[in-house]
Amino acid sequence: MTNSRQHQNPSHSSSTIPPSASSSSSTSATGTARDRLTSLSSHIMGSNGSASVFTPAAVAAAPEDPLFGLMKAYREDPFEKKVDLGIGAYRDNNAKPWILPVVKKADHAIHNDPTLNHEYLSISGLAEFTSAAQKLVVGAESPAIREKRICTLQTISGTGAVHLGGLFLAKFHPAQPKPTIYLSNPTWANHNQIFTNVGLPIATYPYFSAKTKGLDFDGMIGALQAAPTGSIILLHACAHNPTGVDPTQEQWKQIAAVMRERHQFPFFDTAYQGFASGDLVRDAWAIRYFVEQGFELCVAQSFAKNFGLYGERTGAFHFVSAPGADASTAIQHIASQLAILQRSEISNPPAYGARIASKVLNDPQLFAEWEEDLRTMSGRIQEMRRGLREQLEKRGTPGSWEHITSQIGMFSFTGLNENQVKILRDKWHVYMTKNGRISMAGLNTNNLEYFAEAVDSVVRETS
């Protein structure tokens, strides 16, 4: 108190203890006591006089996000032939971000539309966007749409959709205690953080076989059978991140059969529809199959990758009620509660990316051009997969490299271990996550051979 008053009124403090008085011995003792008091109180209150509760001791420094740390290290590396295989964003053959031609076109049209303004969207988002997003993911002819038992809210990209879904399940799932959400091992790192933040218990199911570098199907099925009935199972709809390994359609059917028997709730995360295979219908197959099977489920949908709208945060969250007499009433209740959650979290979603996506999704001509752009991106990635495998096999690099072409989408789980990844970075200036994942989009005809040479050298050196 004394200290803060002195700060507020320095003239008052100086008149109480004149500076000249400090030379006399009696006032010097007072001065020392005052100094001690000041130092003690500034220790307690902070040097500017305001008490700090959030001291460094109270709030430990968080570890740096590994992916963003990797990006920073790459940017700061002056080596000319450095290779960035870290971040999950598409790059063209010159390692540059690619604005989809159809997005440029839609952007131009929006820019020149005199009727547009910067008003708020509604809480659930741009209606033309959410209805088109819904059709894209479950299919225009879906029984869920026909029977009015699906609701959709526009979200802050896929991350926001996963979060909104997680929050809804944590708050409204009637089971007590709350059911556990099962995540694939491994999964997109943010899943763990998001579901922990909303307070859902987390467990994992086996997914990747280090031996085959493919799906550990038996492990996955066994874990689903062993998981309690009513558990929530997070499923990557296609192009699994980080492994690039997807179940076959036959395997999806078996997964659905077990989940139906165990009354488990599918939570689909779809961040790569159309980007994975170049075919929007094929990449949505698993979700549509589960809907046809009558599951009650939810879907978090991202338009970051398939539209290249990374920074515009364009996504949607869908909830599908199981068929039944009260399904459409249930979905109205669910939509109303989701709107309340959305209101308290973001109030209303951002307009710009949704306008672009909506323009393309609702215009048959632009839609066809988008499909062409999707084929351009997925085709280049597939070409890089074939090229990398060929380069490694040509060099006789120890091990099998068949998985590079059997995996799909943005990522490949190479099977390279942490030590090999470290050597690749230190010696070859190749940047990738330490679990051995590479972003295939980071490869191009200019660096493919260099990367293959680096992998070949490191694998030989360490085996």
Ligand SMILES: Cc1ncc(COP(=O)(O)O)c(C=O)c1O
């Ligand atoms: C599996 C998965 N889900 C969700 C997302 C969300 O991405 P965004 O929030 O950029 O749409 C990503 C992005 O990498 C992802 O890989």
